Amino acid sequence: MPSFTIGDADFLLDGEPHRILSGAIHYFRVHPDDWADRIRKARLMGLNAVETYVAWNAHEPVRGEWDATGANDLARFLDLVAAEGMHAMVRPGPYICAEWHNGGLPVWLTGMDGVGLRRSEPQYLEAVSGFLRRVYEIVVPRQIDRGGPVILVQIENEYGAYGDDADYLEELVRLTREAGVVVPLTTVDQPQPDMLRNGSLPTLHRTGSFGSQAAERLATLREHQPTGPLMCSEFWDGWFDWWGGAHHTTSAADSARELDTLLAAGASVNIYMFHGGTNSGLTNGANDKGRYLPITTSYDYDSPLDEAGDPTEKYEAFREVIARYSPVPAEAPAARADRPAFTVPLASTPVSMTDAVALAVEGCDEPPTFDQLGRSSGLVRYTASLPAGGVLVVGEVRDRAWVAVDGVRVGILSRTRHDRAIAVPAGDTVELLVEEQGRVNYADRLGEPKGLIGGVTLDGVPLRGWAAQPIDLDRLAASALSADAESAHGPVAGPAVLRTVFALAEATDLFLDTAGWGTGFAFVNGFALGRYAATGPQRTLYVPRPVVRAGENTLVVVELEAVIEPAASFVPGALLGDTEE
Structure with a gap:
């Protein structure tokens, strides 16, 4: 034995x-x-x-x-x-x-x-x-x-x-x-x-x-x-x-x-x-x-x-x-080979965040956390009636919020920058689309709740009556494949869901170049590649070979900010960013 x-x-x-x-x-x-x-x-x-x-x-x-x-x-x-x-x-x-x-x-x-x-x-x-x-x-x-x-x-x-x-x-x-x-x-x-x-x-x-x-x-x-x-x-x-x-x-x-x-x-x-x-x-x-x-x-x-x-x-x-200490096989793996490089246009779809709402809640005195909504990650759309313009203050944003009034973006609150306040104009409805960007993986912050933490005030007065809509990103990507799409020309403002089809002669892994895109998520044939962000350093998303197939393949992009050029480029290798000297 x-x-x-x-x-x-x-x-x-x-x-x-x-x-x-x-x-x-x-x-x-x-x-x-x-x-x-x-x-x-x-x-x-x-x-x-x-x-x-x-x-x-x-x-x-x-x-x-x-x-x-x-x-x-x-x-x-x-x-x-x-x-x-x-x-x-x-x-x-x-x-x-x-x-x-x-x-x-x-x-x-x-x-x-x-x-x-x-x-x-x-x-x-x-x-x-x-x-x-x-x-x-x-x-x-x-x-x-x-x-x-x-x-x-x-x-x-x-x-x-x-x-x-x-x-x-x-x-x-x-x-x-x-x-x-x-x-x-x-x-x-x-x-x-x-x-x-x-x-x-x-x-x-x-x-x-x-x-x-x-x-x-x-x-x-x-x-x-x-x-x-x-x-x-x-x-x-x-x-x-x-x-x-x-x-x-x-x-x-x-x-x-x-x-x-x-x-x-x-x-x-x-x-x-x-x-x-x-x-x-x-x-x-x-x-x-x-x-x-x-x-x-x-x-x-x-x-x-x-x-x-x-x-x-x-x-x-x-x-x-x-090899100085132990036998090493004579065989060695093949050297890196370039992956296919090509560009395809992205088409705009009419799919919106509200098309992929998981389970909405309404009438909350304070915005419920992701955790209270049963969401471990992703996006939640928070909305409330806006009595007047003023300074909106959040106890803490976890982790990034795009702020809009009556559907018009007015700014971003970022946890990384320690943002908590933003001036908003008068309007009927304020919206904060919050992204959970990753849960802390060590020490005392394990398991901390996500979302808008500690309440929201407007000019020092608590803002009540919140509705919360968790967004199912997989459902959002799937909806884009069945929706009509129109060719996009020039920059596209987010949030937007774009899609394209590309053909391959054989299955191979790929590198999707996200240059010119803002912040969002990408899916190939329904497989969630992950997050991308213009802040870098990472510029390419790796597409595993088993995810693609010979023939037709689909790409869906959920863009939260803006796309400069509505196109998807695949490049020969990884672009992981500049290094520290």
């Missing part, structure tokens, strides 16, 4: 010393028809394992409605890892951070009255126990002792940066072991003494997360994990981007040098990320350390395998380093 254990100095595979050479691939950020390709390319770089988080909110967006099919088919993903002859590391959280919406926690959970997140609080633990039971039903039969690929399971995620509730960690361990997990259990924290001390237990194997100063950080880790193998289970080889910032890259040479230091020290490693993928749809998270910064749709991460699954300079540099 195969076995994987932790010895005095090493990981032990069937009793023999073994070094883990792993790469992170989040199955929920990659189209399932591309999983096998990405896993194979991990093996060709010389890796022997694949690591993934488990995104709870992807599997259970509605309480009690569990989904482990299609893009959420964790079992298939792990089976593909096994088919490639590789091992698997599973990190179910339940909190994952990962620059993912709400840190992976479902909005229905974080919005429960009195819930105590990431600690020994009964409501929270009850929900967590149900989640972990579901995950371990998939993981347990795929452990190495049963002939499967799973060799490690992580408890929580960088918990030392958040709390120190040992009873909570003990309960997670109990739930994990009672479910039948027998492989070693690990924790991960940044190599700072307090984090390493607070984020683990004596029965768990501590690992580190860092991307530089490897020798120094391994030494700190060894002080807190005196026996067993050293492991950096998040070797940061790149970084993520946020809207309005620069595109982050790291030197391939510098990253390769740090990887070499790690491996020369005998440490095991999980490269974060090997392949970043995409925050398709409305799945991106956000940062807020005094300024709200929503994460971009692309999660390319400047990783060895780029967003489209092509090897990068970093891939070759890492492969060369790994």
